[in-house]
Amino acid sequence: xxxxxxxxxxxxxxxxxxxxxxxxxxxxxxxxxxxxxxxxxxxxxxxxxxxxxxxxxxxxxxxxxxxxxxxxxxxxxxxxxxxxxxxxxxxxxxxxxxxxxxxxxxxxxxxxxxxxxxxxxxxxxxxxxxxxxxxxxxxxxxxxxxxxxxxxxxxxxxxxxxxxxxxxxxxxxxxxxxxxxxxxxxxxxxxxxxxxxxxxxxxxxxxxxxxxxxxxxxxxxxxxxxxxxxxxxxxxxxxxxxxxxxxxxxxxxxxxxxxxxx
Amino acid sequence: xxxxxxxxxxxxxxxxxxxxxxxxxxxxxxxxxxxxxxxxxxxxxxxxxxxxxxxxxxxxxxxxxxxxxxxxxxxxxxxxxxxxxxxxxxxxxxxxxxxxxxxxxxxxxxxxxxxxxxxxxxxxxxxxxxxxxxxxxxxxxxxxxxxxxxxxxxxxxxxxxxxxxxxxxxxxxxxxxxxxxxxxxxxxxxxxxxxxxxxxxxxxxxxxxxxxxxxxxxxxxxxxxxxxxxxxxxxxxxxxxxxxxxxxxxxxxxxxxxxxxxxxxxx
Numbered sequence: 001x002x003x004x005x006x007x008x009x010x011x012x013x014x015x016x017x018x019x020x021x022x023x024x025x026x027x028x029x030x031x032x033x034x035x036x037x038x039x040x041x042x043x044x045x046x047x048x049x050x051x052x053x054x055x056x057x058x059x060x061x062x063x064x065x066x067x068x069x070x071x072x073x074x075x076x077x078x079x080x081x082x083x084x085x086x087x088x089x090x091x092x093x094x095x096x097x098x099x100x101x102x103x104x105x106x107x108x109x110x111x112x113x114x115x116x117x118x119x120x121x122x123x124x125x126x127x128x129x130x131x132x133x134x135x136x137x138x139x140x141x142x143x144x145x146x147x148x149x150x151x152x153x154x155x156x157x158x159x160x161x162x163x164x165x166x167x168x169x170x171x172x173x174x175x176x177x178x179x180x181x182x183x184x185x186x187x188x189x190x191x192x193x194x195x196x197x198x199x200x201x202x203x204x205x206x207x208x209x210x211x212x213x214x215x216x217x218x219x220x221x222x223x224x225x226x227x228x229x230x231x232x233x234x235x236x237x238x239x240x241x242x243x244x245x246x247x248x249x250x251x252x253x254x255x256x257x258x259x260x261x262x
Numbered sequence: 263x264x265x266x267x268x269x270x271x272x273x274x275x276x277x278x279x280x281x282x283x284x285x286x287x288x289x290x291x292x293x294x295x296x297x298x299x300x301x302x303x304x305x306x307x308x309x310x311x312x313x314x315x316x317x318x319x320x321x322x323x324x325x326x327x328x329x330x331x332x333x334x335x336x337x338x339x340x341x342x343x344x345x346x347x348x349x350x351x352x353x354x355x356x357x358x359x360x361x362x363x364x365x366x367x368x369x370x371x372x373x374x375x376x377x378x379x380x381x382x383x384x385x386x387x388x389x390x391x392x393x394x395x396x397x398x399x400x401x402x403x404x405x406x407x408x409x410x411x412x413x414x415x416x417x418x419x420x421x422x423x424x425x426x427x428x429x430x431x432x433x434x435x436x437x438x439x440x441x442x443x444x445x446x447x448x449x450x451x452x453x454x455x456x457x458x459x460x461x462x463x464x465x466x467x468x469x470x471x472x473x474x475x476x477x478x479x480x481x482x483x484x485x486x487x488x489x490x491x492x493x494x495x496x497x498x499x500x501x502x503x504x505x506x507x508x509x510x511x512x513x514x515x516x517x518x519x520x521x522x523x524x525x526x527x528x529x
Contacts, residue, residue, distance in 0.1 A: 151348045151406075154316050155362035155413055156338030165361070169352045246352045246393045 034216045042216040043223065052205075056224065059190050059201040062118060063232075066125025067186040074133035074182070075175055079167065081134075082141020095135055103128025103189040111197055121193040121201070128189035129182040136181065140174035141167070173247060176240040180233060187229045264291035265329060265449060266315075266417060272323035273310050284310040286474035288324070292417075297443055297450045299460040301503070302470030308453040311475065312419045315451065316342040328416065338362055341410035342419045346426045348406055349394040355381065355405045356390040362413035380408045383445070384438065400431035404438065411446060418443075420452040424459070436462055440487055457503050461496050462489050469506055479506045 019036040022028045034042075046052040081088045106127050110120035144167060152166045194203025202221050209217030271288040274281060284307035292298045302308050313319040315326050317336035326333040328340070341362075349358050359377035360368075368376070381390055384404045394402055403423055410418055423439075424432045440463065443450055454460055460467045461483055469479045481503060485495055 145347070147344050147348045148350060150313075150316075150318050150342065151344065151350075151409075152361070153318060153336040154338070154340060154342040154419070155409065156365050157362075161365055165365075166350065169350070172352070244352075246354075246395075 031213075032215065034219070039216045039219045039223070043220040046217070046220055052220070052224065055200065055202045055205045055221075056228065058198075059194065059203070060228070062121045062193070062198075062201065063125060063183075063186045063190045065118075066122045066189070067129060067183055069122070070126045070130035070186070071133060071179060071182055074130050075137055075178070078134045078137025078178075079141050079163075079171065082138045082144075083163070083167070088138060088142075095131060095138075099131040099135055103185070104192045107193065107196055110193075116197055116199070118198065120197040121190065124193040124197070125186045125189040129185045132185060133178045133182040136178040137171075137175065140171055140178070144170055173240075173244055176236065176244070180236050180240075183232050183236060184229065187225070187232060191225055263330060264327075265294035265296075266292040266451070267327040268311070268315070268324075269327065270324035271311070271314065271321050271326070273307065273314065273319070274322045283474035285314075285321075286476055288470075288475060288477060290468050290477055290480070292449060292451060294449055295447050297440075297452065297463060297465045298468060299452045299454060299464035299466070300468045300470060301454060301457060301460045302475060303472050303507070304455055306470045306472050307475030308455075308470065309421055312342060312421050312451065312453055315417070316340050316419055318342070338366070338413040339416045340419055341413060341415040341417075342421065343403075343406050343410050343423045345422045346399065346402070349402055349409070351394050354391050354393055355386060355397065355401075355408075358394070358405055359409045359412050361409060366413065376412055377408075380411055381405070383442070384408050398431075399427045400435055403427065403435060407439065407442065411442070411448070415448070417449045417451060420450065422454050423452075425454070425456075432459075437488060439463070444487075457500050457507075458491060460503075461499055462491060467503065469503060479503075 016036050019033070023030040023033050023035045043052070081091060103124055106124050107120075110123045110127075114120040114123055148170055149162050149166050152162045157165065190201065191203040191206070194201035195207040198204055202225055206218050206221035209215075209221065268288055268290050271285050272283075273285040274283050276282055288307075288311065290298075300308055300311065310319065314321050315333070317333055317340065333340075349355075350361065353361065356374070356377045359380060360373040363373040363376060378387070378390065381387055384407065386401065386404055386408065389397060389401060389405075394405070397405065406423070407418075424435050427435065436459065442448075452460075452463060464483050467481045467483060468477055469481070470476065471478045481499060483499065485493065489496060
């Protein structure tokens with residue numbers, strides 16, 4: 001376990017070094033790419049002034065609002081649709097049409113309908129994540145092992161009990177996957193939304209910095225977005241590990257000689 | 263009156279060109295406490311029969327009567343054991359066994375006691391807290407049997423439960439099933455394509471025709487248990503049943519499903 005972060009650090013360190021050396025030696029214009037150390041110290045400065053934290057919180061709150069709304073709708077609806085083929089046949093064409101629309105494609109409409117502020121941003125996150133999670137959940141529900149449900153029936157389960165005690169638990173791993181996909185998408189959407197629809201948040205911070213030609217601030221914003229996206233995913237993964245104890249040791253990686261514990 | 267009666271059972275899937283007749287006028291009875299094995303080639307509708315008796319599928323015609331009552335839908339009085347992978351993977355062996363009891367509203371203490379008792383009888387006491395993927399195929403099937411027994415069904419329905427374990431494990435599981443059956447006195451309706459397995463287990467063997475399934479012949483197996491696969495009488499019966507099945511022009515039955523050597527007529 002201890003060797004893994006170390007391995008990852010090698011490449012990261014190398015990149016930071018290049019990032020430092022190339023602008024310093026003039027091989028890249030430092031105005032376009034300020035050296036790493038300058039970006040880092042600017043990051044510390046922004047963090048110290050509380051400005052960065054303010055933007056982070058604004059973005060996070062929007063992501064969580066949009067994501068929870070979307071997940072709250074998509075997961076139960078997806079399970080219901082997956083269990084009811086007739087209903088799904090009505091809705092599937094609509095979903096297939098709406099799903100490929102990229103979230104930024106909704107930005108003009110969101111601003112027209114909801115103006116500027118949190119509402120359009122949350123709307124874009126919602127709309128940008130809900131279809132992916134819905135389609136994923138439907139597919140997962142359709143793929144559920146029917147034997148398990150039948151086994152439950154012959155042990156005396158009613159329909160409601162079968163859904164509650166068999167369908168949902170057996171879907172949990174897939175639901176977590178959908179949540180991770182959704183949260184990742186939400187984090188991408190919020191940056192796009194904040195660049196046009198809101199005054200505040202990391203996306204806004206970056207677009208403002210660009211307008212003022214503060215390349216360091218743009219880069220600080222980018223690093224922050226990356227780190228927070230990773231953090232959110234790790235958070236969900238640790239929740240997943242806690243909820244899905246029974247899956248430990250079932251990873252296909254084991255087959256390929258991966259010696260780390262999953 | 264018989265305990266379990268299968269009456270004029272028909273099952274048709276699809277329509278038009280895709281119409282498949284799985285069962286056509288299936289008729290037989292099972293007495294209380296009896297171990298009946300339904301034997302037939304793949305695709306003869308054996309599984310369909312069990313699904314209908316379990317109430318998971320509706321017959322196109324005919325009916326199933328259990329204890330004088332016509333069967334409508336599923337219920338815990340008829341527990342079905344599948345060929346494989348039917349344990350809930352997110353529950354431990356003990357929790358799997360407790361599943362039906364939990365639904366019945368049994369207290370957690372009562373559940374634990376019953377589950378422990380049954381698992382102990384199945385020789386699984388030390389594996390109670392294991393998850394299904396940590397158990398071998400044979401152990402998983404024992405847990406599945408324990409889970410079915412826990413709800414105290416009137417009939418145990420078994421759909422080729424030992425078809426996907428290795429030969430050694432299979433013969434152990436067969437012995438164990440007989441012990442359990444004798445201990446609990448359950449009525450068992452067991453489906454297989456192996457003549458040998460049918461003869462080792464059954465009070466009575468019901469041979470089905472290939473699709474559409476109908477009763478082709480019935481054999482009472484009046485031999486004391488435990489039976490030896492090498493016993494002369496068993497070999498005779500095996501040859502007779504094999505003959506019965508191969509008379510069928512389209513028979514695709516695996517006559518030597520798990521016999522190591524061809525059946526040799528005894529002197």
